[in-house]
Amino acid sequence: MARKILQNDKVMVIAGKDKNKIGKVLKVLRKKDKVIVEGINKVKRHVKPNPYQNQQGGIIEKEAPIHISNIALVCESCSKPTRVGFKITDGGKKVRYCKKCNETI
Numbered sequence: 001m002a003r004k005i006l007q008n009d010k011v012m013v014i015a016g017k018d019k020n021k022i023g024k025v026l027k028v029l030r031k032k033d034k035v036i037v038e039g040i041n042k043v044k045r046h047v048k049p050n051p052y053q054n055q056q057g058g059i060i061e062k063e064a065p066i067h068i069s070n071i072a073l074v075c076e077s078c079s080k081p082t083r084v085g086f087k088i089t090d091g092g093k094k095v096r097y098c099k100k101c102n103e104t105i
Helices: none
Strands: 010-013 022-029 034-037 042-047 058-063 071-074 086-089 094-098
Touching: 010 034
Parallel strands: none
Antiparallel strands: 010 022, 010 071, 022 034, 042 058, 086 094
């Protein structure tokens, strides 16, 4: 599978409850085809206190994984959500590029 979305990429949600929101990719889960995006798909979890880790109990809010098909990479040069292509440079390096403005990402 090609690595179209990487950690620290700026992405936009294109489907779901957080549609049109933009965030930074915190983690990519390759085996499940999911990503965790900062501030997107927030869920509440009930946590028991753990005195050994100095962790308080209560309700915490954290980001849940979102499927990679529901996000699109935001290009830095044209500032629009875009599809990602690959091309080989003259030096023989494989790079990602924006399919809208043809700039390397």
